[in-house]
Amino acid sequence: MNPEETxxxxxxxxxxxxxxxxxxVRLRIPDYGYALLESLNTLGILVDANTLYPLLRRLEKQGLLTSEWNTDEARPRKFxxxxxxxxxxADALMTDWRRIDDALAGLTTGDEK
Known part of the structure; x- marks a missing residue:
């Protein structure tokens, strides 16, 4: 395996x-898949549709997301x-994310606790 692949x-x-x-975190404000995809990518959280849509279905199946269809427009959308x-x-993951971020910052600055 070459370094780029690694x-x-x-x-x-x-x-x-x-x-x-x-x-x-982003879906604390309801939105549909394509808008979520665009906003994540705009924020620099790169994900493609082939990854996002199965993830949304899995999170919904796990009870972590809810969904409903909006049929008010010409094309129905699932929010x-x-x-x-x-x-x-999300709260638990964010807490751990911040802990890990602090630990990595300490490692990179040599300011380990």
């Missing part, structure tokens, strides 16, 4: 968990929202 693989692994957290269980998970 880096790409590790970056993909790092992003995998962050996309779950980003979806749970997702973070459920109370999803809120609890």
């Amino acid at each position: 880096t790409a693989g590790h970056l993909q692994e790092l992003r995998r968990g962050t996309v779950v957290l980003a979806c749970l 997702y929202r973070t459920s109370p269980s999803g809120e609890q998970l």
Whole structure:
């Protein structure tokens, strides 16, 4: 495996968990899949549709998201929202994310605690 493939693989692994957290946080305000995809990518959380849509279905099946169809427009859209269980998970993940971020900052600055 060449260095670029190794880096790409590790970056993909790092992003995998962050996309779950980003979806749970972002969907505190209900939105549909394509708008979520665009807003995450605009924020620099890179994810493609082939990853996002199955993730949304999985999170919904796990009870972390709820959804409803909006049929008011010509084309029906499925809107997702973070459920109370999803809120609890987002809070737990965010707490751990901040702890890990602080620890990594300490490692990179040599200011280990």
